[in-house]
Amino acid sequence: MDFDYSPQVQALRQRLEAFMDRYVLPYNAAWHRSVAQAVFPPPFMEDLKALAKAEGLWNLFLPGLRPDEPGLRLSNLEYAPLAEIMGRLPWASEVFNCSAPDTGNMELLHLFATPEQNQRWLRPLLEGQIRSAFAMSEPDVASSDPTNLQTRVRQDGDAWVLNGRKWFVTGAAHPNCQLLIVMCRSADEEAAKHARHSMLLVPMDTPGVTLERNIAIMQHHTPEGHCEIVFRDVRLPLSNLLGQPGAGFAMAQARLGPGRVHHCMRTIGQCELALALMCERTLERHLFGKYLADFANVQEWIAESRLEIDQARLLVLRAAWRLDRGQQIEARSDVAAIKVVTARLQTRVVNRAMQVFGAMGLSPDTPLAYFWTWGRALQLLDGPDEVHLRSVARHELAQARETRGATAAYFTTPEQLLAEPRIR
Numbered sequence: 001m002d003f004d005y006s007p008q009v010q011a012l013r014q015r016l017e018a019f020m021d022r023y024v025l026p027y028n029a030a031w032h033r034s035v036a037q038a039v040f041p042p043p044f045m046e047d048l049k050a051l052a053k054a055e056g057l058w059n060l061f062l063p064g065l066r067p068d069e070p071g072l073r074l075s076n077l078e079y080a081p082l083a084e085i086m087g088r089l090p091w092a093s094e095v096f097n098c099s100a101p102d103t104g105n106m107e108l109l110h111l112f113a114t115p116e117q118n119q120r121w122l123r124p125l126l127e128g129q130i131r132s133a134f135a136m137s138e139p140d141v142a143s144s145d146p147t148n149l150q151t152r153v154r155q156d157g158d159a160w161v162l163n164g165r166k167w168f169v170t171g172a173a174h175p176n177c178q179l180l181i182v183m184c185r186s187a188d189e190e191a192a193k194h195a196r197h198s199m200l201l202v203p204m205d206t207p208g209v210t211l212e213r214n215i216a217i218m219q220h221h222t223p224e225g226h227c228e229i230v231f232r233d234v235r236l237p238l239s240n241l242l243g244q245p246g247a248g249f250a251m252a253q254a255r256l257g258p259g260r261v262h263h264c265m266r267t268i269g270q271c272e273l274a275l276a277l278m279c280e281r282t283l284e285r286h287l288f289g290k291y292l293a294d295f296a297n298v299q300e301w302i303a304e305s306r307l308e309i310d311q312a313r314l315l316v317l318r319a320a321w322r323l324d325r326g327q328q329i330e331a332r333s334d335v336a337a338i339k340v341v342t343a344r345l346q347t348r349v350v351n352r353a354m355q356v357f358g359a360m361g362l363s364p365d366t367p368l369a370y371f372w373t374w375g376r377a378l379q380l381l382d383g384p385d386e387v388h389l390r391s392v393a394r395h396e397l398a399q400a401r402e403t404r405g406a407t408a409a410y411f412t413t414p415e416q417l418l419a420e421p422r423i424r
């Protein structure tokens with residue numbers, strides 16, 4: 001395993017850092033002001049996107065882009081350090097057309113869309129002309145177990161008819177959000193449990209689609225929203241089915257791997273920033289006759305944060321590397337692991353930084369309070385920690401079943417002590 005950044009990736013990192021410093025960071029305060037005044041997206045966003053596109057810093061994430069599709073065709077491993085840089089500023093990914101949930105949705109469309117669906121949805125997404133959302137979770141059922149999902153689609157002549165309620169649909173309140181990819185139940189008990197759901201492409205402006213509210217996450221709203229949406233007798237052409245009927249789960253699996261790597265690397269970018277903020281603050285703040293940096297407990301927080309961030313980054317890079325090599329089984333376990341590790345990392349590292357900043361750490365004057373909230377949300381979004389831990393445990397147990405008995409020689413029970421050595 002070699003996770004050294006290639007010369008191409010090094011050069012891209014430098015270009016991306018320079019672009020962030022020169023064009024994006026200077027707009028950070030203006031972005032917050034604009035959102036506070038309910039002007040979203042801020043007027044400068046399209047200019048920044050055009051600039052990033054012109055500089056070739058566009059669609060950095062999708063490895064399998066076709067020759068006529070705009071983007072850099074980087075592998076997951078190559079993209080990871082770039083996601084880390086963009087992640088430091090939660091709104092920056094949109095500038096480079098790399099924001100969730102569009103990246104996952106583009107990945108999905110790239111894999112499963114028909115040529116017509118491609119033209120209608122993937123192309124404008126790749127060009128950054130529209131945005132999209134992914135609607136799976138429902139208020140009425142435990143959505144950690146997606147076989148529970150009840151939103152229902154049935155065929156009526158030459159149309160699908162969709163009914164149900166979804167919530168926490170990230171991105172649906174963005175004014176440019178034109179597409180919802182909706183996971184819905186399309187078959188009854190006769191089909192296997194994981195073959196009962198399909199994905200439908202639902203234009204946001206279809207009659208019967210109602211955005212009921214943007215749900216606040218721990219007291220604050222995000223401008224692009226985590227929305228509750230109702231579908232009442234929504235009629236859609238049959239051609240709006242994505243992939244095969246009943247293939248919803250298989251397709252969702254394909255979507256989630258790279259998307260989680262992106263989330264995790266953005267998280268690591270935020271943790272790095274929290275650590276940098278923490279260190280600077282400790283060098284400035286003076287109390288009880290010394291600087292905060294001189295207190296042993298603070299040094300320990302700094303050191304622990306560095307160790308934990310580096311451990312997490314290596315694990316994420318390994319997951320990306322395995323995805324690139326098509327090691328599906330190992331990659332699936334790694335992807336589950338990084339989802340848990342980085343969400344916990346974020347709340348821990350940011351919590352220490354908030355403590356170092358005192359009361360200011362809880363205010364909106366630093367990015368820390370937002371980062372902490374996001375870390376907390378990460379323990380749920382894209383599936384709660386427990387579901388991912390279960391995947392890791394299942395992988396371990398499957399391996400143990402295959403090699404069962406291999407640990408026998410390590411026992412020193414009375415029977416073993418009496419047994420003659422046996423050369424295998």
Ligand SMILES: Cc1cc2nc3c(=O)[nH]c(=O)nc-3n(C[C@H](O)[C@H](O)[C@H](O)COP(=O)(O)OP(=O)(O)OC[C@H]3O[C@@H](n4cnc5c(N)ncnc54)[C@H](O)[C@@H]3O)c2cc1C
Pocket residue numbers: 101134135136137138141142143144145167168169170171217226377380381382383384386387390
């Ligand atoms: C900020 C944010 C953004 C989101 N964005 C989206 C989105 O864009 N699209 C979308 O469809 N959904 C989205 N979600 C929803 C998210 O995916 C669900 O909240 C998550 O899958 C859990 O489902 P649930 O809330 O129904 O919890 P439930 O399924 O009711 O689970 C409740 C709790 O049960 C426990 N649990 C679950 N499974 C196990 C297990 N196997 N073993 C032990 N304990 C377990 C966990 O502690 C879990 O928190 C978002 C959520 C948040 C917070």
